[in-house]
Amino acid sequence: MAKHASNPMDEARDQVTTGPIYRSEKLYDDVVFDGSPFDAEDAVLRIPVRRINLTDGTHFDAYDTSGPYTETDADPDLHGGLPKIRESWPTPAPAPASSESPELAASTQLAWARAGITTPEMAFIAAREGVDAELVRTEVAAGRAVICANRNHPELEPMIIGKKFAVKVNANIGNSVVTSSIAEEVEKMVWATRWGADTIMDLSTGADIHETREWILRNSPVPVGTVPIYQALEKVNGDPAALTWEIYRDTVIEQAEQGVDYMTVHAGVLLRYVPLAANRVTGIVSRGGSIMAAWCLAHHRESFLYENFAELCDIFARYDITFSLGDGLRPGSIADANDEAQFAELRTLGELTKIAKSRGVQVMIEGPGHVPMHKIAENVRLEEEWCEEAPFYTLGPLATDIAPGYDHITSAIGAAMIAQAGTAMLCYVTPKEHLGLPDRDDVKVGVITYKIAAHSADLAKGLPRAQERDDALSKARFEFRWHDQFALALDPDTALYYHDETLPAEPAKTAHFCSMCGPKFCSMRISQDVRDYAKEHGLETVEAIEAGMAEKSEEFEAAGGRVYLPLSAE
Amino acid sequence: MAKHASNPMDEARDQVTTGPIYRSEKLYDDVVFDGSPFDAEDAVLRIPVRRINLTDGTHFDAYDTSGPYTETDADPDLHGGLPKIRESWPTPAPAPASSESPELAASTQLAWARAGITTPEMAFIAAREGVDAELVRTEVAAGRAVICANRNHPELEPMIIGKKFAVKVNANIGNSVVTSSIAEEVEKMVWATRWGADTIMDLSTGADIHETREWILRNSPVPVGTVPIYQALEKVNGDPAALTWEIYRDTVIEQAEQGVDYMTVHAGVLLRYVPLAANRVTGIVSRGGSIMAAWCLAHHRESFLYENFAELCDIFARYDITFSLGDGLRPGSIADANDEAQFAELRTLGELTKIAKSRGVQVMIEGPGHVPMHKIAENVRLEEEWCEEAPFYTLGPLATDIAPGYDHITSAIGAAMIAQAGTAMLCYVTPKEHLGLPDRDDVKVGVITYKIAAHSADLAKGLPRAQERDDALSKARFEFRWHDQFALALDPDTALYYHDETLPAEPAKTAHFCSMCGPKFCSMRISQDVRDYAKEHGLETVEAIEAGMAEKSEEFEAAGGRVYLPLSAE
16 A cells, blocks of 8 residues: 655655756747736746756757756756746737637637637747647647647746647656656656656556646646546445545546646547447547546446536636547457447547537647557558547557567557557557556656657657757767767667676777677778778769779779778787 | 587586476367378477467467477487487479479479368368468469478478468577677577467577577477578678679578578668668668678679579579578668668569569568568558568567667567568567677577567458457456456467466466455446346346436445445455
């Protein structure tokens, strides 16, 4: 059972990881936001950047999700929380009701975007992604991108989720009834964002669920998502049949007040879909989905989430919370992928998307799960068709079921492919999936693995500038700048550790070979010599080669006949 | 520098891993091969099977690559080597020269297949893959599949590499000048095949290169590949310019006599292609490719491998060695993918394929390397077009360059996709790629990761029976048969270990929940209860639900209103 010290944060303070990443420094690019349209002072937006300093005197600036924790001499005040940066930003007046949004005047990023207003959050994101603010605004206005930013989460550094931007990664954390403490969960958040998690979801189900969330929110620089039905279920002692709309609604308001930025709502699990899942190999594998299915069946009534969806939208609009419409009937095995239950629910999520957007509320759609490679693209196609291209947010999917213990990998395959097809955010899977709760190391492996999938998709989609980091690292590799290769890696510490396991001495990090081939067989080195030789002797073109300059060959032979000089280590 | 005991195998004997895999037993299915067409006795082919025994009294039979080492009470005689099973098999007479193979009468699987002869190796493979022997024969005859089986490797359990069969995985082992001993390499072979490696390549470059290979071959149940130019280079003290055709040819014959089943030959690195690689970000990253480029440039002559290719074919034909035509100009970075150098060489490999096949020699084609996802399919398309659909054998490819330390994962993404597109064998990549030499753990992680990629592709290609293992594991998962879930996993030991880290007690392996959600939130359990409830109450169809049986609901509520009973652990 969960155990923690009487003040959980005294423990956390010792545990939280601070300081710069290997050979990097945390910088902020200041961007001035013009406050005059809002009758406000100008605001300075401080855009976080991780500057990776290279040994050749240049540097590489990387997108940074880690918050102030990676500043030099960072000394976070966990009790006070992070600085409330958004409090000083100008806030636009509510956007007027419009034909698209007839129900109410709304103060949401969606409503403002539709009204043509660029918010500070949009400007922050544009600078962070290196794109024009107008692209941010129009994508949000179209509902193709979302900015998860509860007005009660002023500590947030805004980010965007949408297919025209870099693919994002979510890390799930949260204690369960079986194990783990609040302090551990706060450190998991800091740790996950250090390695690149763009959002985190607090899936706590055990004791201290409110307090855990409070500590996470006040200290989180990234959007925080939750699944409110977990806490609602705690309030009725774990009996799904005892849930009511009122208990659920009050739970949502409680979490909204705390500042939760997006919430998973399984409002698409309709009574009539439950039998569709009865004969599956793995039934219903979503916790929220199974709870709602149990409720519907027990009462033989339509889902209270579905029936009260409009009221829920209006609560969300008040805080600018984003819907993450949950796929309660997602497949839990290869056998169940793309089946009737899954796609029936997806169609309903499309209906709900329209309702939410008409009330000024941002929406993203959750996706599977377990899907073989040849069925992945269809998921994106139908989601885009039925849900008006709302950002897709998928869990993996796992491309096979046969590798528990390696499901970060089975799912990274599916994740990379589904992101290439248009998915905007990937929910990570750790090596412990299906087996146990992830610890700190598992969280890191999960995040890095998903950064790989996301970045691979950015490359495949031709995202401007995505390849710059690949090129910088490959150039460092070719030039045997080992420290730069490590520094540019997604996980410098592990790269350095693996290198040092075989060749620990510092001179090996400048040696023009490595442990794999040794000096004689180093293709990189021979290749460099070939390049130098070709250049010196005018053999850089096919034409020159074909002209048959035999004398060059003789000259070369006369000079010793070797394309490289032996190293003393040889 | 390499260090080993005076008799390296005394050390190896202690190191080699034996005994069954978790809850499995090694069996052999006996298949009688009719010897009469060959004027020989009938032969009994013993097809290896790993039988996974399940707790519900059933079993699952899996393809097995592990050789006799996983037999109960296995006690291998490493000095004597494995039993020479192929020696007792009938050998067909040489196939006559034909219009397709005008040059010579050949005793190769290709020549026999073309002559309509089903060899014992083909029959063995058909039983092993669960397909008709005629499919094996016709695919080999067409050159779309290869059977790597040197007549001097009688210890071999034959296997097939071709896109109509299960995707295969190769594991590279081999010492280098910097580290590792013979004994370690033999254990790596045993270890890699235990976890599913279908072939191994001995890439030794250091001392004792001949002796290392001899020990590996005599004890290997899977095909062994090499890159002969590595040993040839050792013979000229590491100076590429000093290589000659004669030294190379003699090295090939030395290895052929030992029983090497396939050899990588970089005969497509032509003099005129070298400048094409000069301005790449990462030049030439293939060791063999860089050696040949250096030779061509130093002598300003065409490659001796290209110029003597026909003679090389005739040597290969004598032993039935399969060509693995090396991609010496493969890209070593995302920036260099699918460039002119790479595809110029691939076209030449197509030329060489035709020459080899015309001389009765089997061929596969090596592929990249580093390729972003959107450029993967083109590699397969051009390979098939230019190389007559010879089996494609790729190294990854890595889908991004930015994650050294995780390149088993960056490359598993590319590997799964390229296999889905038609690649027949995947060369594994370990977490140490670019950083150091893999140890035993790295070899296992590399093999398991690549089994995931290969199996994901089998699923996506709709290979008959591929999904059976996924279904069996998912069913075990849904029914909380934990031991069966572990046993059916690609790596049962790791799955068990991860589970026990959180919930170590034996009762937890029969509990109907796990550590992730705890008993209250277990979707699998609620889902099972939903299924049971629906069944009992006739609510299994949409129609029944829609008939609105409110009384069922009342009945349920009267019975306690809970869809599951609390566990005592709650």
